[in-house]
Amino acid sequence: MNLEYLQSFYVTVKYNSISKAAYHLHLTQPGLSMQLKNLEKELGSNLLIRSNKGVKLTEEGKVVFNYADTLLSIKVNIERDLKNLQQDVPRLLIGSCKSIGEYALPCTIFVFKKLHKELDINMEVNNSSEVIKKLCDHSINIGIIQGNPEEDSLDIEYITSDELILVGNSSENIDHITIEELKKLPLILREESSNARYLVKNAFQEKGVLLEDLNVIYSLNSPEAIKSSILAGKGVAFLPKIIVKNELKKGLLKQITVDEIKIEFNYYLCYRKNYVLTKYERMFADFITSNKRAFC
Numbered sequence: 001m002n003l004e005y006l007q008s009f010y011v012t013v014k015y016n017s018i019s020k021a022a023y024h025l026h027l028t029q030p031g032l033s034m035q036l037k038n039l040e041k042e043l044g045s046n047l048l049i050r051s052n053k054g055v056k057l058t059e060e061g062k063v064v065f066n067y068a069d070t071l072l073s074i075k076v077n078i079e080r081d082l083k084n085l086q087q088d089v090p091r092l093l094i095g096s097c098k099s100i101g102e103y104a105l106p107c108t109i110f111v112f113k114k115l116h117k118e119l120d121i122n123m124e125v126n127n128s129s130e131v132i133k134k135l136c137d138h139s140i141n142i143g144i145i146q147g148n149p150e151e152d153s154l155d156i157e158y159i160t161s162d163e164l165i166l167v168g169n170s171s172e173n174i175d176h177i178t179i180e181e182l183k184k185l186p187l188i189l190r191e192e193s194s195n196a197r198y199l200v201k202n203a204f205q206e207k208g209v210l211l212e213d214l215n216v217i218y219s220l221n222s223p224e225a226i227k228s229s230i231l232a233g234k235g236v237a238f239l240p241k242i243i244v245k246n247e248l249k250k251g252l253l254k255q256i257t258v259d260e261i262k263i264e265f266n267y268y269l270c271y272r273k274n275y276v277l278t279k280y281e282r283m284f285a286d287f288i289t290s291n292k293r294a295f296c
Contacts, residue, residue: 003075005039008032009047010068011137013061016054024137069153073274076138080278092280094123095134095143098223099162099196100267101125103243105144107296112287119280127221128195135272142271142281144288146195146240149270156268157289164199164263166256167244168236176257179209186235187214191221195265200238203263227253238263242295 012021012032022032040047047061057065096105102125109121126134128145135143135154148156166182168174177185189211190196197219201211217235220226226237227244230253247253269285271277277285287293 001042002039003071005035005042006064006068007072007138008035009039010065010072012036012048012055013057013065014133014136018050018055069272070274072138073272076141077276080141089120090118090278090280091120091122092278092284093140093142094121094284095131095140096123096125097128097131097144097146097195097267098125099146099240099243100144100159102223104295108288108293111292111294112284115287116280116283127191127193129193132270135270138272141275142269142277142285144267144269146267147199147265148268153273154270155273156270157285159267159269159289159293160295161264161266162240162242164196164203164238164265165241165244166236166238166258166261167230167248167253168256169230169233170251170254171233172236172254172256174256175254176259178259179204179207179261182258183209183214185215186217188226188229188235188237189216189219190223190226191219194221196238196240199263199265203261207260 008021008025008027011025012018015021015024018029018032018036022029025032027035036048043060043064045060045064046058047064049056049058094105094109101123105123109123113119113121124134124140128147128149131140131143131145132149132151132154134140136151144159146162168185174181189200204211204214220229223239223243226239227247229235230237231247236256244253248255269288271281271285
């Protein structure tokens with residue numbers, strides 16, 4: 001069986017789109033379609049039902065998809081172990097969401113590196129949904145995300161809890177507001193695909209308020225850019241407490257309490273269910289889920 005074709009099939013199902021999968025795999029759409037047809041021909045079964053709405057697995061496709069997940073994980077493990085044998089320096093690749101990856105994790109990685117000087121550590125920072133995609137398509141093997149993923153192919157381990165709080169410039173003459181008063185303030189949100197925006201949206205929907213009811217002036221895909229906007233007096237935003245604690249302590253930003261709104265969540269380490277963590281991945285997982293993790 002051609003494992004390249006099998007991976008193309010797997011990624012297509014994950015993205016539910018030939019065009020999105022082709023973009024991710026760096027293939028043309030006709031090239032990807034040909035690979036899928038060749039796999040179906042090789043197996044003698046129709047695996048996908050194609051339509052304008054995306055792709056849907058046939059019964060045969062469901063069987064192949066379940067095995068594909070296992071086979072591709074085995075392939076990754078083989079390549080990893082062979083590569084480790086050929087290299088003198090062991091490597092650790094971590095995918096992380098922005099809120100913890102840009103602020104808390106650098107100190108954790110620094111301390112972990114001091115304990116394991118032989119290790120080459122790399123971290124990729126994206127929003128949580130992108131980290132989950134990279135895990136599912138085997139681009140990374142361990143990830144750190146905000147919130148519990150709605151993805152039953154992943155195992156998770158609790159790291160720590162946090163809260164999205166409304167913060168404004170220290171010059172703001174308010175400490176406590178109602179939801180109605182918040183509607184009048186210029187609000188900055190994270191991008192559409194971020195978990196932070198999803199949490200804010202859900203919290204307000206539970207109170208019968210839509211994001212469209214709020215005075216959203218713009219969205220940014222960087223917590224640091226949002227902080228800069230607030231410091232410049234452009235608006236207010238819901239940000240994780242873990243990333244604004246220093247500014248709150250220094251009096252550069254201030255927390256504004258909103259009536260009836262409390263947005264709590266957890267950070268998790270996650271990895272594919274059938275993936276066997278390497279020695280160093282397991283050591284890092286144990287380290288970051290312990291009280292030794294040394295967040296900045």
